Amino acid sequence: xxxxxxxxxxxxxxxxxxxxxxxxxxxxxxxxxxxxxxxxxxxxxxxxxxxxxxxxxxxxxxxxxxxxxxxxxxxxxxxxxxxxxxxxxxxxxxxxxxxxxxxxxxxxxxxxxxxxxxxxxxxxxxxxxxxxxxxxxxxxxxxxxxxxxxxxxxxxxxxxxxxxxxxxxxxxxxxxxxxxxxxxxxxxxxxxxxxxxxxxxxxxxxxxxxxxxxxxxxxxxxxxxxxxxxxxxxxxxxxxxxxxxxxxxxxxxxxxxxxxxxxxxxxxxxxxxxxxxxxxxxxxxxxxxxxxxxxxxxxxxxxxxxxxxxxxxxxxxxxxxxxxxxxxxxxxxxxxxxxxxxxxxxxxxxxxxxxxxxxxxxxxxxxxxxxxxxxxxxxxxxxxxxxxxxxxxxxxxxxxxxxxxxxxxxxxxxxxxxxxxxxxxxxxxxxxxxxxxxxxxxxxxxxxxxxxxxxxxxxxxxxxxxxxxxxxxxxxxxxxxxxxxxxxxxxxxxxxxxxxxxxxxxxxxxxxxxxxxxxxxxxxxxxxxxx
Numbered sequence: 212x213x214x215x216x217x218x219x220x221x222x223x224x225x226x227x228x229x230x231x232x233x234x235x236x237x238x239x240x241x242x243x244x245x246x247x248x249x250x251x252x253x254x255x256x257x258x259x260x261x262x263x264x265x266x267x268x269x270x271x272x273x274x275x276x277x278x279x280x281x282x283x284x285x286x287x288x289x290x291x292x293x294x295x296x297x298x299x300x301x302x303x304x305x306x307x308x309x310x311x312x313x314x315x316x317x318x319x320x321x322x323x324x325x326x327x328x329x330x331x332x333x334x335x336x337x338x339x340x341x342x343x344x345x346x347x348x349x350x351x352x353x354x355x356x357x358x359x360x361x362x363x364x365x366x367x368x369x370x371x372x373x374x375x376x377x378x379x380x381x382x383x384x385x386x387x388x389x390x391x392x393x394x395x396x397x398x399x400x401x402x403x404x405x406x407x408x409x410x411x412x413x414x415x416x417x418x419x420x421x422x423x424x425x426x427x428x429x430x431x432x433x434x435x436x437x438x439x440x441x442x443x444x445x446x447x448x449x450x451x452x453x454x455x456x457x458x459x460x461x462x463x464x465x466x467x468x469x470x471x472x473x474x475x476x477x478x479x480x481x482x483x484x485x486x487x488x489x490x491x492x493x494x495x496x497x498x499x500x501x502x503x504x505x506x507x508x509x510x511x512x513x514x515x516x517x518x519x520x521x522x523x524x525x526x527x528x529x530x531x532x533x534x535x536x537x538x539x540x541x542x543x544x545x546x547x548x549x550x551x552x553x554x555x556x557x558x559x560x561x562x563x564x565x566x567x568x569x570x571x572x573x574x575x576x577x578x579x580x581x582x583x584x585x586x587x588x589x590x591x592x593x594x595x596x597x598x599x600x601x602x603x604x605x606x607x608x609x610x611x612x613x614x615x616x617x618x619x620x621x622x623x624x625x626x627x628x629x630x631x632x633x634x635x636x637x638x639x640x641x642x643x644x645x646x647x648x649x650x651x652x653x654x655x656x657x658x659x660x661x662x663x664x665x666x667x668x669x670x671x672x673x674x675x676x677x678x679x680x681x682x683x684x685x686x687x688x689x690x691x692x693x694x695x696x697x698x699x700x701x702x703x704x705x706x707x708x709x710x711x712x713x714x715x716x717x718x719x720x721x722x723x724x725x726x727x728x729x730x731x732x733x734x735x736x737x738x739x740x741x742x
Contacts, residue, residue: 227279228318232394235272239318240279245351248313248398250282253390254383256306257363263375263465266309266386282310284339285364286473288481293539297619298627299641300333301341309383311390312340314347314357315399322399325406325666328391329359330384332411332438332627335496336365336484344642349635353663356400360387365480366455366468369496371448375465377501384416385425385504392429406432406666408525410630414438419498422509422518432669434525434662436633437532437626439596440509443497450494454483490536490588492560510596514603523607523669525662526597530614530686531623533585538621546581557584561591563704570703590700598701601676608676609665612696614686615654618647624686632658632685657690 228239228246239248254266261267283305290298317324327350331338340359347357360383362368368380376382392402407430409417418440420426421433449463456463458479459471468476487493498505512518537543546553554568561567571583578586601608613629622628622645631642635658637650661671661683673692674681680695 229275230318230397232397233390234269236275237278238275239313242348244316245348246313246315246318246398247348248278248315249280250307250310250312251276251278252282252307252310253360253387254309257309257367257379257383258306262469263367263370263372263379265376265379265382269309281312281341282361283308284341285361286367286477287333287337287339287364288477290337291539293541297535297539297622297645299342299344299644300337301339301343303339303341308361308363309386310340310361311387312347312359313395313398314351316351316354316356317399318397319399320396323396323401323404324354324356324399325404326356326358326391326395326400326402327406327408327662327666328388329357330362330407330409330413330416331359332409332413333364334489335369335380335412335416335498336480338364338412342641343639344630344634344636346634346636346639349659350663350666353659355663355666356395356398358387358391358395358400360384362387365496366452366476369448369498370452370465370468371445371499372452372463372465372468376503377499378504381416381419381498382504384420385423388420388426388429404431404666405429406434408434408436408662409438410436410633411438411626415441415498418513419505419509421522422512423504424506424518425504427519430519430522432523432525432665433519434527434665435597436527436629437529437593439593439600440513441498441596442500442505442508443495445499447494448497448499451483451487451496454494455479458482488536488540489592490533490542490557490560490585510600513600516603521607523609523665524600524604525609525611525665525671526601527611527613527629528589528593528597529624529626529629530612531585531616532589532593532626534621534623535626535628537581537585538625543581543621546584547579550580553580553584557587561587563587563591567703571700574699586700590697590704594697595701595704598680598697605676605678607669609671609673609683610676610681611661611671611673611683611685612693613658614684615651616687617645618649619645629658629685631655633662635659654685654690658685661685 225241229236237248237251239246252269255269284303285308340361345359350357362383363380371377395402407417414435415438417433418435422440452463461467487495614624616623617628628645631637631646632655635655636642637655665671673683681692682696684691684693
């Protein structure tokens with residue numbers, strides 16, 4: 212049920228809500244009984260002398276600032292036609308892109324409601340808090356103050372330069388989290404009950420922030436959906452910056468990039484990233500160890516137990532994550548045709564020995580090459596790290612798998628499909644782009660309800676992780692518990708080599724000219740569909 216369906220006339224004759232933030236007062240709107248505040252700046256516009264620098268506080272304002280509309284989104288290239296048919300990504304122009312939105316059922320001190328802070332996904336290059344699927348009204352309807360965040364993307368947020376601090380986009384997220392901690396009581400929230408959550412790149416960011424010493428005491432709980440705490444190799448990020456610099460014919464420095472027209476920079480970024488993907492690898496923007504905000508590998512810090520003590524975790528993935536990465540670009544059929552060469556590419560991508568694909572063949576005897584490659588990459592990137600994290604934090608970790616298949620051909624239970632269920636927004640057109648018609652409301656109720664319970668109590672409604680490895684399955688039929696449904700696949704990685712091997716299409720030292728050429732052909736094929 213959506214917020215529009217629940218009490219549709221409530222609040223229509225009430226005066227607009229006004230709340231005072233640390234930098235000035237804001238006026239929101241009552242929408243169907245929920246107080247909504249959009250586009251509130253938590254930091255100054257990150258342009259001009261602030262470009263590629265850490266976020267700075269916004270200028271305080273006098274009077275009451277209108278917060279009735281979403282604020283500007285961070286600069287980003289649009290999705291290609293192939294992906295835009297499935298994913299919505301509104302673009303709102305303007306410099307003041309470091310802003311947040313708040314949905315609350317009870318603005319004002321004293322309510323002390325649980326708070327959910329949402330970091331959107333999009334590979335750190337796309338996405339925003341204005342995506343209609345992320346409507347926080349349903350959480351507010353159910354007693355949770357919902358906050359969604361915009362942060363810098365792409366080279367502006369995650370470029371690595373010799374003359375600028377790394378990770379400005381992650382620092383934006385930290386600044387937003389600090390703003391929430393300082394301001395949310397005035398919106399009816401409890402600063403001691405903040406659940407930080409995200410999906411995909413947003414989940415990776417949430418996990419990195421969870422492990423950061425700077426956030427200790429700011430986060431009570433965390434939800435990581437389809438993304439583990441991880442950092443990128445610095446050289447991969449540098450290669451992305453160098454590719455852009457070569458196309459722009461400028462030095463690979465923040466000073467040189469800051470002098471480039473913003474639209475030209477976005478075009479160069481889109482072209483430089485055209486041949487990279489989660490399945491095929493390649494240079495990419497990502498969070499890096501910086502010795503400050505990210506002093507060490509975040510997954511190791513959380514597994515060792517010295518980071519985020521006592522924080523409860525809700526960890527999840529979808530059954531067929533890889534299908535969103537392969538189906539829109541037409542790569543599924545191409546990977547199947549390449550057969551053993553594609554498997555060799557996946558082994559290089561995942562730093563896996565020959566026993567891993569052999570094990571997957573045994574587990575999935577009827578699967579084609581694309582499914583084997585997709586499940587290998589999904590386990591390597593998502594499920595194995597989340598299993599390791601849960602193993603290190605039993606009793607306070609809860610795991611789930613989203614297994615309901617999209618009604619659209621070929622997508623299955625793909626990456627991002629679950630979001631319309633998490634936000635109970637499955638009946639809007641933007642959710643139907645990925646799910647198709649007929650998303651079951653009872654599954655929306657179950658998935659959304661689990662997140663609400665977790666944000667409220669720390670328990671989503673099923674058994675915590677222990678030696679029996681319980682995983683809640685959200686699929687067709689009643690949600691149920693399966694014990695160790697991914698254990699056999701995860702076990703294959705325990706004896707596989709973990710030393711990173713060269714990317715076969717980016718390192719001329721990599722053995723196997725046929726493999727390198729095949730991976731390049733696949734990337735070019737996918738890239739031509741991203742334009």
